[in-house]
Amino acid sequence: MFDPYKVPKGTKEFGYVPVVNNLLVDAKVPVGVVNGVEEGPTLAGTGGLYPTEYCGVESASRLYQLIDPEKLRGRFITIPVMNMPAFQFKLKWLNLRSTGSSPFDGVGINNVFPGNPEGKLTERIAHANYKILSKADYHVDFRGGDFPESHLVHTIQLRVGEKVDKTTATM
Structure with missing residues (x-):
């Protein structure tokens, strides 16, 4: 079983964490890991919370591809598609009932x-x-509006305490 926290230092791996495998469905969580050569914090980046938020999926995927483990201190973990069954069926977020x-x-x-x-x-x-x-240690959720939506560029930063707020603002 793929364990994102056991990827060796200085390497990059992509795998799937199994969820359910039966006659009806084989559900897995896709996970990319870039583990730097030095110890440091872990940043998680996610996309695809809603099935047709393609901008988030693309952002999480590209960031994984761009990061060089030899130049990274810490670890970057990406889940480019958090909800694979809905993504595979391209179910749109059209209104509050769907x-x-x-x-x-x-x-x-x-x-x-x-x-x-x-x-x-x-x-x-x-x-x-x-x-x-x-x-x-940190989590960034890449969003971008679902398929039928249009969003202006925006960032949401929660205020939770001086140390975390300063780190978040720096990121």
């Missing part, structure tokens, strides 16, 4: 974090994402 829910269980992943390892498929996927992300 939130990019999974075709397998009708559940929107954004509503079930931190998930449930014994729950419905989407809850299990959310839990697998949560287990990976909860070990990171």
Whole structure:
């Protein structure tokens, strides 16, 4: 089983964390890891929370490709598509009643974090994402509007305390 936190220093690997594999579905979380040559913090970058937010998927994927492990201190982990079943079916977020829910269980992943390892498929996927992300020091979620939406460039920065706020602003 692929473990994003066991990628050797100075290397780059892409793999899949299994969630469910049965006769109905083979669900996995795609994960890219760039582990620098020196110790340092872990930054996680995610995309594809909603199934047709292609800008986030592309941003997370490109960043993974661009980072050189020889020049990195710490670790970069990307989950370019957080909700693979909904992404594969290209389910759009069109209104408040259609939130990019999974075709397998009708559940929107954004509503079930931190998930449930014994729950419905989407809850299990959310839990697998949560287990990976909860070990990171920092997390950036690459968004960009769902397929039918248009957004101006924006950044949301939560204020939680002086040390974290300063680090976030620096990032």
